[in-house]
Amino acid sequence: MALEIIVVGVQLSYRKCCLGWEKVILLCVPNPDVVIFPVFQTWLHATDSGAQLLRTVVEQVPQIYCLDGKEPNTQDEEEVVQSRLLQPLEFLLFGEDPQAGLEKLQQGSASSQLCGRVFKEGETVYSCRDCAIDPTCVLCMNCFQDSVHKVHRYKMHASSGGGFCDCGDLEAWKTGPCCSKHDSGAATAMETVRFRIARGGFYFSIQYMLVWEESFELAAELRVMEDTFYCVLYNDEHHSYDHVIYTLQRSVQCDHSEAHTHTALIDKEGRRAVKRGELRSCQDARDLIRSHSEHISLQPLRVEILHSAVMAHQSFAMRLGTWFQQIIGYSVGFRQVFCQVALEPNSELDQTSLISRLMLHDARLYKGARKIIHELIFCSLLMETEYKRLFAIEFTKHYMQLQKDFILDDHERSISITALSVQIFTVPTLARQLIEECNVIKVIVDTVMELLSEHLDANHRFHFQGYNSDKFFRIQVIFNDLRYILISKPSVWTEALRTQFLEGFRVFLELLNCMQGMEEVKRQFGQHIEVEPEWEAGFSIQRQLRHILVMFQDWCSSDVRPLLLLSFKECHRALMRCNNQPFHSEAIDYYMCKHILHVRPYKVSQEPVSIHLPISRALAGLYVQLCSTGAIGRLHEYLDPSCDYTLWAEHPLRCVVLAAQVSAEMWRRNGLSLVSQVYYYQDVKCRDEMFDKDVIMLQIAASQMDPNHFIMLILLRFELFDVFNGNHSNKDQELLKQWNRLTEEMLYLIIIVVGERYVPGISQVTKEDVMMREVIHLLCIEPMAHSSLVKGLPENESHETGLETVIPKVATFKKPGVSGHGLYEVKKECLLEFNPFFFHYSKSQHSKAEDAQKKRRTQEGSDKALRPPVPPPFCPAFSTIVRLLCCDILIHVLRRVLQRAVEDRATYWTEAMIQRALHLIGQGLSEEKTQLGGHPVEEVTFDFSLKARSESSVFHLLSRMKSLPSLEAQKDMIKWILQMFEVVKCLREKSSPAACMSVEQTKPEEIVPDKDKAERKRKADAAKLHRQKIMAQMSAMQKNFIESNKMLYDNMPESSHCAMELGELCVAVGPQRGSTPAEREVLTCILCQEVQEVQAHSPAMVLTACVQRSTVLTQCRGKTLACKETSYPLFMPPDLAVGTHTGSCGHVMHSTCWQKYFEAVQNATRNRLHAEHIIDLENGEYMCPLCKSLCNTVVPLIPLEPLTLNYENAELVGQHLTLPRWIQILSARIRGLKSVTQGSGKDSCVIPLSGCSGERKFSDSITEMLVVCATTVHRVGLQTAPNELCPRVAIMSWNTCAFTIQAIENMLQEVEKTLFGSLQNRQLAGLKAVVQFSATQHLKSSHAVIQKHFTDMFGALLPAMSSENTPSIVEIDFFHLLVGLVLAIPALYQEEAVDLRPSAVSSAYNHLHILQLVTVAHIVQVLLCSTDYPAVSGGEDGEEAKAAAELYATVSQCTSGSDVSGSSVAERVRTGIRPFLRCAALFFYCLTGVPPPEELSMEALCSYLALPSNVFQLFQCHSGTYIKCNSSHFQCPNSMDDERKHPTLCLFCGTILCSQSTCCQSQLDGEDVGACTAHAATCGAGVGMFLRIRECEIVLMASKTRGCTFPAPYLDDYGETDPQLGRGNPLHLCPERYQKLHQLWQQHCILEEIARSLEVVHVMFAFEWQML
Secondary structure: OOOOOOOOOOHHHHHHHHHHHHHHHHOOOOOOOOOOOHHHHHHHHOOOHHHHHHHHHHHHHHHHOOOOOOOOOHHHHHHHHHHHHHHHHHHHHHOOOHHHHHHHHHHHOOOOOOOOOEOOOOOEEEEEOOOEOOOOOOEOHHHHHOOHHHHOOEEEEEOOOOOEOOOOOOOOEOOOOOOOOOOOOOOOOOOOHHHHHHHHHHHHHHHHHOOOOOOOOOOHHHOOOOOOEEEEEEOOOOOOHHHHHHHHHHHOOOOHHHHHHHHHHHHHHOEEEEEEEOHHHHHHHHHHHHHHHHHHOOOOOOEEEEEHHHHHHHHHHHHHHHHHHHHHOOOHHHHHHHHHHHHOOOHHHOOOOHHHHHHHOHHHOOHHHHHHHHHHHHOOHHHOHHHHHHHHHHHHHOHHHHHHHHHHOOOOHHHOHHHHHHHHHOOHHHHHHHHHHHOHHHHHHHHHHHHHHHHEOOOOOEOOOOOOHHHHHHHHOHHHHHHHHOOOOOOOOOHHHHHHHHHHHHHHHHHHHHHOOOOOEOOOOOOOOOOOOOOHHHHHHHHHHHHHHHHHHHHHHOOHHHHHHHHHHHHHHHHHHOOOOOOOOOOEEEEEOOEEEEEOOOOOOOOOEOOOOHHHHHHHHHHHHHHHHOHHHHHHHHOOOOOOHHHHHHHHHHHHHHHHHHHOOOOHHHOHHHHHHHHHHHOOOOHHHOHHHHHHHHHHHHHHOOHHHHHHHHHHHOOOOOOOOOOOOOOOHHHHHHHHHHHHHHHHHHHHHHHOOOOEOOEOOOHHHHHHHHHHHHHHHOOEOHHHHHHOOOOOOOOOOOHHHHHHHHEEEEOOOOOOOOEEEEOHHHHHHOOOOOOOOOHHHHHHHHHHHHHHHHHOOOOOOOOOOOOOOEOHHHHHHHHHHHOHHHHHHHHHHHHHHHOOOHHHOOHHHHHHHHHHHHHHHHHHHHHHHHOOHHHOOOOHHHHHOOOOOHHHHHHHHOOOHHHHHHHHHHHHHHHHHHHHHHHHOOOOHHHHHHHHHOOHHHHOOOHHHHHHHHHHHHHHHHHHHHHHHHHHHHHHHHHHOHHHHHOOOOHHHHHHHHHHHOOOOOOOOOOOOOOOOEEEOOOOOOEEEOOOOOOOEEEEEEEEEEOOOOOOOOOOOOOOOOOOOOOOOOOOOOEEEEEOOOOEEEHHHHHHHHHHHHHHHOOOOOHHHOOOHHHOOEEOOOOOOEEOEEEEOOOOOOOOOOHHHHHHHHHHOOHHHHHHHHHHHHHHHHHHHHOOOOOOOOOOOOOEEEOOOOOHHHHHHHHHHHHHHHHHHHOOOOOOOOOOHHHHHHHHHHHHHHHHHHHHHHOOOOOOOOOOHHHHHHHHHHHHHHHOHHHHOOHHHHHHHHHHHHHOOOHHHOOOOOOOHHHOOHHHHHHHHHHHHHHHHOOOOOOEEEOHHHHHHHHHHHHHHHHHHHHHHHHHHOOOOOOOOOOOOOHHHHHHHHHHHHHHOOOOOOOOOHHHHHHHHHHHHHHHHHHHHHHHHHHHOOOOOOOOOHHHHHHHOOOOOOOOHHHHHOOOOOOOOOOOOOOOOOOOOOOOOOEEEEOOOOOEEEOOOHHHOEEEOOEEEOHHHHHHHHHOOOOEEEEEOOOOEEEEEOOOOOEEEEEOOEEOOOOOOOHHHOOOOOOEEOHHHHHHHHHHHHOOOHHHHHHHHHHHOOOOOOOOHHHO
């Protein structure tokens, strides 16, 4: 089989490049003291050193690159290549030790001014909006940070790869071209022997890199005897990852993991050898791969068979490429030598240089090889100005062939050699040189024409029906190169530049000629069109040419005298040559109001019409340039003055009429394609070079034609000529509606032609004035965000709108809150410029703006008349347009429109028609007033008011219309117009200016009495008096009630007295505990709406709840969690690595109602698309029926049991039951229980002495719900199978109680809210339910199990009862221990035969002593774990300070503590135990129901918990208590981070991960998951909150299958987020939004947020969250 890919060029090429080395090498004998490589010695002493080098390559390369059949090892291969080949080559280049040679080079040459950093895909780059020549000029992060552009207006975005940093390029920046690291010194090189040696080496190496020459076979010197082949699979853009993996598994018998590895490397490098062996086996593998891939896609995978020697030499050739980059970076001289060799023409190959040969073979390279070649070009040829010019010439010479190869290629443009055009064509001086020397404009346009020639029809116009979308997209990219060439217009023109540009412009006009009139449409009659015609391709080209047309006009205007006029002449000639949309009949005469128009008939509704008119619009743009530059006066020298301007206006007018008829629904049988074309014709993306230019062309025609003839032409093309020229009537309602709609559009067009003057060249306005007007009209619709404004404004060629320069002048900014975005509101003084018929308004925008402005004027107390604003005056060339307003035909049209309304012929007029007619009349009066105010009456020829006041004319019809009920909405406008008639009349009669002004400024009410307004005012005053009377009556009734019930108010206790009494009862623990209030709790089921009281013996009422694992409180983020099956969660570590949180939305249901609802949800969800991604049925999830919160269990409501202590009895018991006595009794009871367990009898069992009572009983439904809730907590918390008999069920219930309280306390502390009174009712109800549920677990579990749990927990406090597995006090969270002890101690009272429980007095003392003992242990823990103590001045003599110092001295005996003052110790202890005391207070409040104090200072907390305010007194009172003390240290793991495509930040711990990347996947529960999913399992117990840095968005995760996106807390200066960095504005952290995210996490609402998001957003294909 012949080899398809050849390794090197012909043998003669090698020998020629090697012969030059022999003499040069002899001149450079290395230092004898330096150790020389044996290979180098062989080369040096060989007779033919070039041939010896070639033999070395032939010998070594196949041995290095896995010819022996072993699995390749990249690291080993690199080491061998370095030692055997690259280091000897470096030795040869330097002539000595490379390190020593490198130092000498660095001393003898200057550093490069250019940065030249090549961007990786996804790397963030920066562009200065103030200083960059064009948007393609970008900086890397390091250069940006060290440049002046950091304080300018800049944008940032993610690079697609392939470009390089422009720092140091003087032509890329207006100011600040260099950062501080790259000086502006010129880099020079010295011609030395070393560089002459390098020349020969570079020539040999580049020749060797030409491994894709198809015209030659493998050189004889490189062939080997071994007959081994590789089956090589290449990447493409047609097959997905899964497709390739599937194909490999079935073709080469590899497992999924190996196939996945192959696929990842193919995607990264571009190819991969998937099989090695004999030729036949490789051919079989190739055939299998092709057949299997064809089953998936119509196009098979590209797979080739390569000889092992070919693979080896190709691999080494690419390694030479990276070695070149390293060598070139050593010295400017090396770089220049490389450039010389690469660009040197080869006389044997038609003067084709080596770099040209590499470029021409780019499309045959695989992805990895292309990247190496491109980076080599970046760091060499593009870093030197002169060589960059020469390379640009070579690139332009082969431009067409390179683009053809790219079109046939299936790789992205970023890895194509054609992508280098942006680096060449955007350099201003280089672009002009290429125009002068190579006529690059003609080359680019010819390339486009060549590639699009297949789409030309018989009339030489484009027709894109059935085009290839992928190929067409690649062709469109070529237009970017034309835009790059024109991006910077010249300031100085040479004759060569002018001649070549004009030639390129002619060729460009030929391209436009193929577009002029393309894809004509004809109105469909009778039957709807069957197949929608293709239209996207034409508009895609139109959008590509949008900025190019403007650039050509700018280039022409920069050379006014010869070039602009010649370009206009060429464009006019091209327009006259066009044969599109010809007339099919001769011209005839049309008569109206004694005026005759001689024109050819044409009806848009009956004949073909095209919306594509680029030549007509280019001509309009050039005409405006002539006006703005003053060259319009010389146009007669280049153009026949007698030209027919009717032909100029003909085709643009047809487009406008087509849009009007589509709006009138005359073309609805032509389908949506035509509607879409009309939409884009007027849309902001295309309108500036389509609709706007058509309007300009109509204005040009209006300025040159007789105004009556122009209006008649408009009437003819709108097919309304007969309607306004006689008694043409028709009773067809459909046709009448069309006429009315066309009349509206016709009047609207006249308004636009006369009133739209904000174009530089048409009037004396600037681009800033134009932008201000656009912004004002957008903000008149509604207040808008910055991004919405940008979307509504056209962009220039630099993707700038100019909004930032004008927005402060026209609008005020309102900052956003926690949600939403900042809004701009138009300033009041700018509203005078509002035009209700602004020509860039869509139909809906016009309606919204009109309603908004009428509403505003009503609120201000003004009339609703939306007056036409005063426009700027026309330039002289367009000044005659205003004659349209006073021409006979328009007056006739206005009279006929108003007459229809006065005659009240409903089917012949519409309110919109009248509104437009009134606006035109207002325009005419405003224009006449302006002219009369600036010129003497005798000089003013504009006589609109005189013609309008003639008998039976406009003025008389308006006077009759003001009283018509059907025109109530236009009454204010009519009144204003009548006022304007009076003002103009005063000016014509030369009345005093003051009188005119007084007449104008007089309110309508004073000129024309308005009875309706007076009546409305009278009614409003009457209603106000009525309201005041009612309010007075209510106030009198309140006073009478207070007087009548004075005794009640006198007998009410003072608030301070009540507070004192309540304060006496505000104790929740101990013998002074307050009574539990006896309150009835009556609730309503949200499902059946029945009311029920919560009682222990009644059917169960339940709260919806969600149980989830949480790491919100963890102090050791990222800690590896214990094994789920073997963990024994009796002791919670103090770092709270993972807890179980139970939250509730607070909605109540009957247990039976909930069970029915849950079954219905399960049945309905199984049939829903992607429902498993919203709720997990297997885990018992469902949505709350009312608020749609995500839930997975219910918590039964258990009423508080009213308890009242006998305080006298409690005091007597307390005299005997001291803490030591209590510990003694408890220890005896525990020993007795142990003896029973061990079978030694019951004699040693001691019953507690403080009293017992009967166990509390519950209904069966409550008992059942207790089991349901406990099982869910156990299953979720331990991630294990449900098992209600597991001994850990009770422990998990206690743990979730403690953790939920800690989470709530932490959240309240973060937001600085009070502990009590700040919780929402749903949170408080849910917390109480959880505490009461946890308190009943000793009833449902085995007595022996609970007793054992208590014994183990109690052993952590008493050394005598501890075991070997008992942790030290520094390894325990004491609030969890407190909750467990308090809720487990009732089990000590239970016996096998009878259920007992402690009495109220017993419970009080149990709680008190447990709390005191745990508090003492926690204080010691705080002292042992504290390393920094606050500096507190004074107070050393206080009792608390002395006790603290004494305790610290005792504890320090076990540690190596330093001397600390007693006051510092006391302060540290108070700070350390405050969260514990707050949690304890919340726990006992929910457990006992004793009301808490109003203020929760440290003293109040201690009082509520029956603890001394000086907590150190606990040690003095109970000095006999011993505490076990050991030390323990915990450390979070570190994670390594590399540059990734999607860096993602964990907001819980700050770890940066690589998301959606196969390189960082890991196994979780036997399944492949992404880095974020694996990290969330350990960091957030399955819940994650990640910031995707380059996408600037938050990702919330709840499991391997559920997640959602959330707005990032970063806002730009306009108060908006920027997902995907689409706008690129600088972003800043918003503290309020970050706090909202923080609360979302702390309040455990991530699951709920995800569920809500998935419920709202319905997707067809779910996202694979597990791969994140």
